[in-house]
Amino acid sequence: xxxxxxxxxxxxxxxxxxxxxxxxxxxxxxxxxxxxxxxxxxxxxxxxxxxxxxxxxxxxxxxxxxxxxxxxxxxxxxxxxxxxxxxxxxxxxxxxxxxxxxxxxxxxxxxxxxxxxxxxxxxxxxxxxxxxxxxxxxxxxxxxxxxxxxxxxxxxxxxxxxxxxxxxxxxxxxxxxxxxxxxxxxxxxxxxxxxxxxxxxxxxxxxxxxxxxxxxxxxxxxxxxxxxxxxxxxxxxxxxxxxxxxxxxxxxxxxxxxxxxxxxxxxxxxxxxxxxxxxxxxxxxxxxxxxxxxxxxxxxxxxxxxxxxxxxxx
Amino acid sequence: xxxxxxxxxxxxxxxxxxxxxxxxxxxxxxxxxxxxxxxxxxxxxxxxxxxxxxxxxxxxxxxxxxxxxxxxxxxxxxxxxxxxxxxxxxxxxxxxxxxxxxxxxxxxxxxxxxxxxxxxxxxxxxxxxxxxxxxxxxxxxxxxxxxxxxxxxxxxxxxxxxxxxxxxxxxxxxxxxxxxxxxxxxxxxxxxxxxxxxxxxxxxxxxxxxxxxxxxxxxxxxxxxxxxxxxxxxxxxxxxxxxxxxxxxxxxxxxxxxxxxxxxxxxxxxxxxxxxxxxxxxxxxxxxxxxxxxxxxxxxxxxxxxxxxxxxxxxxxxxxxxxxxxxxxxxxxxxxxxxxxxxxxxxxxxxxxxxxxxxxxxxxxxxxxxxxxxxxxxxxxxxxxxxxxxxxxxxxxxxxxxxxxxxxxxxxxxxxxxxxxxxxxxxxxxxxxxx
Numbered sequence: 204x205x206x207x208x209x210x211x212x213x214x215x216x217x218x219x220x221x222x223x224x225x226x227x228x229x230x231x232x233x234x235x236x237x238x239x240x241x242x243x244x245x246x247x248x249x250x251x252x253x254x255x256x257x258x259x260x261x262x263x264x265x266x267x268x269x270x271x272x273x274x275x276x277x278x279x280x281x282x283x284x285x286x287x288x289x290x291x292x293x294x295x296x297x298x299x300x301x302x303x304x305x306x307x308x309x310x311x312x313x314x315x316x317x318x319x320x321x322x323x324x325x326x327x328x329x330x331x332x333x334x335x336x337x338x339x340x341x342x343x344x345x346x347x348x349x350x351x352x353x354x355x356x357x358x359x360x361x362x363x364x365x366x367x368x369x370x371x372x373x374x375x376x377x378x379x380x381x382x383x384x385x386x387x388x389x390x391x392x393x394x395x396x397x398x399x400x401x402x403x404x405x406x407x408x409x410x411x412x413x414x415x416x417x418x419x420x421x422x423x424x425x426x427x428x429x430x431x432x433x434x435x436x437x438x439x440x441x442x443x444x445x446x447x448x449x450x451x452x453x454x455x456x457x458x459x460x461x462x463x464x465x466x467x468x469x470x471x472x473x474x475x476x477x478x479x480x481x482x483x484x485x486x487x488x489x490x491x492x493x494x495x496x497x498x499x500x501x502x503x504x505x506x507x508x509x510x511x512x513x514x515x516x517x
Numbered sequence: 518x519x520x521x522x523x524x525x526x527x528x529x530x531x532x533x534x535x536x537x538x539x540x541x542x543x544x545x546x547x548x549x550x551x552x553x554x555x556x557x558x559x560x561x562x563x564x565x566x567x568x569x570x571x572x573x574x575x576x577x578x579x580x581x582x583x584x585x586x587x588x589x590x591x592x593x594x595x596x597x598x599x600x601x602x603x604x605x606x607x608x609x610x611x612x613x614x615x616x617x618x619x620x621x622x623x624x625x626x627x628x629x630x631x632x633x634x635x636x637x638x639x640x641x642x643x644x645x646x647x648x649x650x651x652x653x654x655x656x657x658x659x660x661x662x663x664x665x666x667x668x669x670x671x672x673x674x675x676x677x678x679x680x681x682x683x684x685x686x687x688x689x690x691x692x693x694x695x696x697x698x699x700x701x702x703x704x705x706x707x708x709x710x711x712x713x714x715x716x717x718x719x720x721x722x723x724x725x726x727x728x729x730x731x732x733x734x735x736x737x738x739x740x741x742x743x744x745x746x747x748x749x750x751x752x753x754x755x756x757x758x759x760x761x762x763x764x765x766x767x768x769x770x771x772x773x774x775x776x777x778x779x780x781x782x783x784x785x786x787x788x789x790x791x792x793x794x795x796x797x798x799x800x801x802x803x804x805x806x807x808x809x810x811x812x813x814x815x816x817x818x819x820x821x822x823x824x825x826x827x828x829x830x831x832x833x834x835x836x837x838x839x840x841x842x843x844x845x846x847x848x849x850x851x852x853x854x855x856x857x858x859x860x861x862x863x864x865x866x867x868x869x870x871x872x873x874x875x876x877x878x879x880x881x882x883x884x885x886x887x888x889x890x891x892x893x894x895x896x897x898x899x900x901x902x903x904x905x906x907x908x909x910x911x912x913x914x915x916x917x918x919x920x921x922x923x924x925x926x927x928x929x930x931x932x933x934x935x936x937x938x939x940x941x942x943x944x945x946x947x948x949x950x951x952x
Contacts, residue, residue: 267951269629480603483951
């Protein structure tokens with residue numbers, strides 16, 4: 204196979220494992236599709252394949268953004284990473300954020316979809332208001348929420364003091380800052396999951412409910428015996444997408460707390476950014492990136508296993 | 518650069534041909550992008566002035582453009598700190614940087630001048646009327662690396678004392694000339710803050726607890742504390758002095774003389790709305806308070822301990838590395854730098870003390886009130902420690918912020934905060950330098 208000489212006509216060489224090409228479609232039809240995917244193929248190779256491999260390559264060098272001569276380090280970056288507590292602290296922050304944000308982002312989206320899946324003006328209004336925050340950019344969202352959390356004149360602390368409790372300096376208190384970021388994130392991004400659930404709800408045929416109603420199923424039984432099981436594949440999809448999105452947390456935290464107070468919210472991507480760009484240590488940052496890449500792959504595989512198992516059970 | 522591209526799948530040669538063709542095309546486009554056409558000299562400037570000083574810079578630039586019709590001038594303001602330095606570093610690493618950029622003097626050595634900056638042609642600078650004699654010798658020597666000049670200082674910006682004249686009048690802190698009476702020593706310093714707190718009913722001074730480096734570095738410097746040894750490889754921080762400075766900061770917050778938690782916008786707001794009658798900050802907010810039309814003036818930060826030292830830094834102009842720098846552009850760039858220095862009295866109106874000494878001596882600058890009130894501190898500006906991870910907005914300041922902000926909030930004891938900061942600094946020292 205490897206030494207097979209390509210020919211422009213492409214019809215002379217017999218290929219052992221494929222259909223005999225002699226009487227097949229002409230060359231343009233057979234290979235023409237390549238030209239259509241070529242623009243994407245080039246971009247893919249340039250902006251994904253090449254950076255992916257050069258990242259792995261860089262992780263074995265002391266590559267510096269400053270452009271000084273680079274030397275081969277072997278596994279030194281990787282060894283440094285395993286002994287660097289900041290890596291594991293920030294990875295833990297990312298995992299804590301994921302664990303805190305994923306359940307509400309799935310459950311609240313489901314509840315909102317059930318509420319908004321109705322006709323008429325109210326349904327329209329609910330759909331609009333649930334999805335609206337999602338279209339805002341991260342900078343706007345964080346600006347709004349930093350003011351909401353502000354001690355002294357912020358909305359949340361205003362409500363707290365009106366209710367007779369003490370003010371909380373949300374973004375500057377170590378065990379409150381992450382919660383504050385999670386609340387902001389849920390408000391901001393739940394709209395997307397809501398939309399997926401809404402589409403799934405609208406895909407369930409009415410006859411199923413009619414049949415159930417004739418059999419005397421209550422609304423509660425319909426919800427738990429029909430709606431939720433029929434949406435299990437959507438739930439699986441949402442959980443996968445949400446886990447990956449939460450693991451990639453950076454924007455909100457960088458803009459709201461800058462990883463503080465005292466690094467209590469710094470996610471691993473911010474630590475990678477600080478090493479690679481603020482400190483110019485591209486080599487070391489690449490090593491951490493690859494470790495984090497493996498974590499995401501493992502989480503995704505585990506999730507697919509769970510999801511696949513459930514599908515067989517159905 | 519050698520990189521492992523996956524071999525094309527056998528039997529699909531056209532992809533390889535296509536890829537090669539596309540790469541060639543991309544290369545050709547890049548080349549034409551670099552080509553020089555006959556045109557006016559071009560000066561693109563990147564700066565990090567987003568505050569009151571940035572607004573003033575725009576006015577000065579308008580004047581420069583009006584006086585230099587033959588130079589195509591474009592200025593870009595980028596977000597201060599890591600975002601600015603990241604972008605500048607990447608543009609210089611790629612050799613496609615702007616002609617000129619601002620840079621904090623404390624970051625010069627950490628910015629890998631030999632690879633990311635081009636040396637400033639001293640002969641051209643002299644032709645434009647700027648020579649070594651025009652600067653404080655220490656400032657000039659800091660701009661040199663390996664015998665080459667890599668930066669031209671524009672100003673210096675120390676940590677100063679802002680005071681609300683009405684509040685301080687009521688607190689009895691003003692002298693007969695209407696200026697704040699100079700205080701010296703810890704007790705007098707605390708008395709001053711208590712007197713102001715009496716009047717405001719809230720705080721004495723507004724501080725930035727999320728970035729406590731400047732106040733700590735000022736106090737520690739006034740105690741004559743050292744940071745690195747001569748070789749720059751050993752941390753020789755004096756625990757007793759460092760803790761004394763931290764304890765004073767903790768006391769300020771605990772006694773309610775300063776807020777326990779306050780970010781930069783709050784620091785500005787608390788001084789503007791009179792919650793605090795004093796403010797400890799760099800001198801660059803003068804335009805903000807003038808625009809707010811509030812009664813205020815400025816003075817050197819008090820000498821709380823033994824010697825006058827004031828945390829600060831200097832803005833400089835640098836020429837980031839370009840792969841093919843044109844002579845014409847370089848001449849125009851040097852002309853820009855020289856013009857900016859000669860017109861830095863206008864820049865000084867934004868608060869910064871000019872580095873160019875002929876301007877410092879000019880009546881135009883001396884008549885600026887309150888900007889000329891603290892000019893005496895210029896020789897006592899205390900730069901950040903010398904290391905690749907140090908300087909304005911660099912990692913060392915972040916580590917100090919993480920550790921010391923807990924001292925204000927009462928979350929951490931001074932000792933624990935110092936231990937954390939020292940451990941973080943040692944870790945940075947142990948990290949192989951990327952520059």
